[in-house]
Amino acid sequence: MKIFVGITGASGQIYGGRLLRALHSGGHEVTACFSNGSIEVIRAEDLAGAGLEGASREEVINAFLDSHGLAGEDIASAAPDDMSSPFASGSFLAAASIICPCSMSSLASIACGVTRHLVHRVADVMLKEGRPLVIVPRETPLGEIHLRNMLRLKQAGARMVPAMPAFYHRPRNVDGLADFMAGKIMDSLGIGHDLFQRWNGLEGNER
Ligand SMILES: Cc1cc2nc3c(=O)[nH]c(=O)nc-3n(C[C@H](O)[C@H](O)[C@H](O)COP(=O)(O)O)c2cc1C
Known part of the structure; x- marks a missing residue:
């Protein structure tokens, strides 16, 4: 499947990774496609203290991918200002697009076209x-404008999968929480x- 993943500047870049x-x-x-906001959050949250203070955008992305066990060549990269990307045209048959995480600013832009x-x-x-189109918004608490934008996008056909990891699968670490979200997006x-591990009733989930 040809899938476009937009990563924008909300907390929780690990979900995208x-x-x-x-x-x-x-x-x-x-x-x-990593937005400029995403690069700022990766610098602040994911790679803080990694000695990447003066690093270029590409170096930040490669370090981020590496921290998730990926090499630069595993994932094609599109620049945020590249409106000539095939994905920018409806004539290119993308199977799906996911925005993970999605900032409230990007949510608002998309809701308003x-x-x-x-x-x-x-x-x-x-x-x-x-x-x-799957949107994974991340903010808390949510204001009225955020909620209205989410409803507007849902009504326009987007699938809203907020970054709200569950605990019933008993995650052992932060990767386990983020993998739950990745799984729900893929679902x-x-x-x-x-x-x-999927919920299978109380007895089914005993370990
Ligand atoms: C460390 C950090 C964390 C942020 N976390 C969030 C967040 O969780 N949700 C949100 O909507 N914006 C958050 N922001 C603000 C966005 O990054 C900002 O609005 C940015 O302009 C979004 O642009 P983009 O959607 O094009 O990436 C955060 C900013 C920083 C620096």
């Missing part, structure tokens, strides 16, 4: 073409995975 890893290991053809960068354009295209697209 674990998703990229799972899609790549599932044999999918993945193109990722405003393209500030490639992630927004791809989302707009998926909605107009009636193709699968929403009907993509098979083995990222977490």
